[in-house]
Amino acid sequence: MITPPPRVDAGIFQRVLDRMPDPAGRSEAAALESELATTFGAAHAVTVSSGTAALHTALVACGIGAGDEVLLPAATVMMTVAAVQESGAHPIFVDAAPGGGMDLHDLQSKITERTRAILAVHLGGRCDGVRELAALATHRRLMLIEDACQAQGSRHHGQLAGTMGDVGCFSLKDGKIYAAGEGGYLLTDDPVIAARAAAYRTHWSIPADGQAAGSRLGRNYRLPELSAALARHHLTGFETALARRRAQAALLVDLVGDLPGLQTIGSGAGEEPNGYSALWRLTLADPRAFAVHLVQAGVPNSVGSFGLCAASAHPACQALNPAPCPAAEHMIDHLLAVVLSAADTEQDLRIRAKTIQREATAWTQQTA
Missing domain, CATH: 3.40.640.10 (Type I PLP-dependent aspartate aminotransferase-like (Major domain))
Incomplete structure (x- = not known):
C-alpha cells in the first residue's frame, strides 16, 4: 500500500x-x-x-x-x-x-x-x-x-x-x-x-x-x-519518503507487467536505486514520438514532458562542437522514465499503468 x-x-x-x-x-x-x-x-x-x-x-x-x-x-x-x-x-x-x-x-x-x-x-x-x-x-x-x-x-x-x-x-x-x-x-x-x-x-x-x-x-x-x-x-521523514518512492516505482512496473515494446530497466550489480522514476527501454517504433504521445494521454515522462535528449545531440550544446555519442543518444531516445511524485496514490498508479498498456498496444498495432 x-x-x-x-x-x-x-x-x-x-x-x-x-x-x-x-x-x-x-x-x-x-x-x-x-x-x-x-x-x-x-x-x-x-x-x-x-x-x-x-x-x-x-x-x-x-x-x-x-x-x-x-x-x-x-x-x-x-x-x-x-x-x-x-x-x-x-x-x-x-x-x-x-x-x-x-x-x-x-x-x-x-x-x-x-x-x-x-x-x-x-x-x-x-x-x-x-x-x-x-x-x-x-x-x-x-x-x-x-x-x-x-x-x-x-x-x-x-x-x-x-x-x-x-x-x-x-x-x-x-x-x-x-x-x-x-x-x-x-x-x-x-x-x-x-x-x-x-x-x-x-x-x-x-x-x-x-x-x-x-x-x-x-x-x-x-x-x-x-x-x-x-x-x-x-x-526527519526521509527514510519514509524513500521507501514510498521505491514502492511507487516498483508497483507501477509490476502493474504494467510484461508488455511487448517495453523492457524494464533493472538494477545493475551492486545497485540499490531510490526509485526516482519507473524505467523502461522502449523497443516500439519511433520511441520519442511515443513518449510525447504518452504525455498527451496523461503519463508524464522525462523524454516526452521535458524533451530529454543526449547532450551531444541537444541544440543548446552544438556550439560546444560535441563529438557524437551514439550509444548515449540511442539510450535516451529509447528511454521511458515515468515521472513520479509523493502525491501519487495507488489508484493514480493503476490508472497510469492501464494507460501505458493501452497506448503501447495501440501504438504497436498502428505501426505494424
Missing part, C-alpha cells in the same frame, strides 16, 4: 518569520547543514539555493575554471552542462556504457592535459559504474564530482550516492524524494572544499582557503531560511 505523505505544520514557517530579521543570521540553514552531514554520513554539508547552484559551487570549490576540461556523460540533463560552462570550464561529453554509466574506454580516450575533473551524473537514481569512475579518478589524479540530484538515497555497493567522490551535489526542488520547494546542498569530507563552497555561495563574505573575506568574487547562492526550515522538517 502506498502511504500518503504527511502534511506540513505551517507553524514551522511562522517561527522563522517571527524572528526575521534575525541578527544572528542563518540559524535554520546552519542547523540543516549539521543535520544533513549527520544523516548522510559526510563530514561537511553546505546548503545552496538550487541543485544547479550546488554543481556550479562544487566546481568552483574544486578549483575548476577557465581553460579546464570536465568529462561528463552525454546522457545528462542541461542543468549539469550549464553548471560546467558557468564555471568557465569546457564540458567534454562521454558516451554511455551498456549499463547506463559512462563508457570508461571513451572517457579515457578523452582525457587531456587540460582535464581536471569527472562529473558523474546519476540520472534516474542509477549509479552504474561510479565505483570504477572513483578508482579511475584517483589513478589519474582527477576530481570526482557527483551530480546526485536525482539519486537521494540511492546506493552503489552499499555506499550512498553523492558520497563516493570528492563532493556530491543534490537538489531540494519539488518532485525530488527529499524536497523543500527549491534549494540544494553539497556533501564532502574535504574541509577545504566545504570552506570554499560556503564562502562562494555568499559572495566570499567569509574567509576560506587562506583568502580573506571579500578578497574574491562569489555568488548569492544562499538557501533562504524558510526553505531551510521546510528542508529540516522533511529530513
Whole structure:
C-alpha cells in the first residue's frame, strides 16, 4: 500500500518569520547543514539555493575554471552542462556504457592535459559504474564530482550516492524524494572544499582557503531560511519518503507487467536505486514520438514532458562542437522514465499503468 505523505505544520514557517530579521543570521540553514552531514554520513554539508547552484559551487570549490576540461556523460540533463560552462570550464561529453554509466574506454580516450575533473551524473537514481569512475579518478589524479540530484538515497555497493567522490551535489526542488520547494546542498569530507563552497555561495563574505573575506568574487547562492526550515522538517521523514518512492516505482512496473515494446530497466550489480522514476527501454517504433504521445494521454515522462535528449545531440550544446555519442543518444531516445511524485496514490498508479498498456498496444498495432 502506498502511504500518503504527511502534511506540513505551517507553524514551522511562522517561527522563522517571527524572528526575521534575525541578527544572528542563518540559524535554520546552519542547523540543516549539521543535520544533513549527520544523516548522510559526510563530514561537511553546505546548503545552496538550487541543485544547479550546488554543481556550479562544487566546481568552483574544486578549483575548476577557465581553460579546464570536465568529462561528463552525454546522457545528462542541461542543468549539469550549464553548471560546467558557468564555471568557465569546457564540458567534454562521454558516451554511455551498456549499463547506463559512462563508457570508461571513451572517457579515457578523452582525457587531456587540460582535464581536471569527472562529473558523474546519476540520472534516474542509477549509479552504474561510479565505483570504477572513483578508482579511475584517483589513478589519474582527477576530481570526482557527483551530480546526485536525482539519486537521494540511492546506493552503489552499499555506499550512498553523492558520497563516493570528492563532493556530491543534490537538489531540494519539488518532485525530488527529499524536497523543500527549491534549494540544494553539497556533501564532502574535504574541509577545504566545504570552506570554499560556503564562502562562494555568499559572495566570499567569509574567509576560506587562506583568502580573506571579500578578497574574491562569489555568488548569492544562499538557501533562504524558510526553505531551510521546510528542508529540516522533511529530513526527519526521509527514510519514509524513500521507501514510498521505491514502492511507487516498483508497483507501477509490476502493474504494467510484461508488455511487448517495453523492457524494464533493472538494477545493475551492486545497485540499490531510490526509485526516482519507473524505467523502461522502449523497443516500439519511433520511441520519442511515443513518449510525447504518452504525455498527451496523461503519463508524464522525462523524454516526452521535458524533451530529454543526449547532450551531444541537444541544440543548446552544438556550439560546444560535441563529438557524437551514439550509444548515449540511442539510450535516451529509447528511454521511458515515468515521472513520479509523493502525491501519487495507488489508484493514480493503476490508472497510469492501464494507460501505458493501452497506448503501447495501440501504438504497436498502428505501426505494424
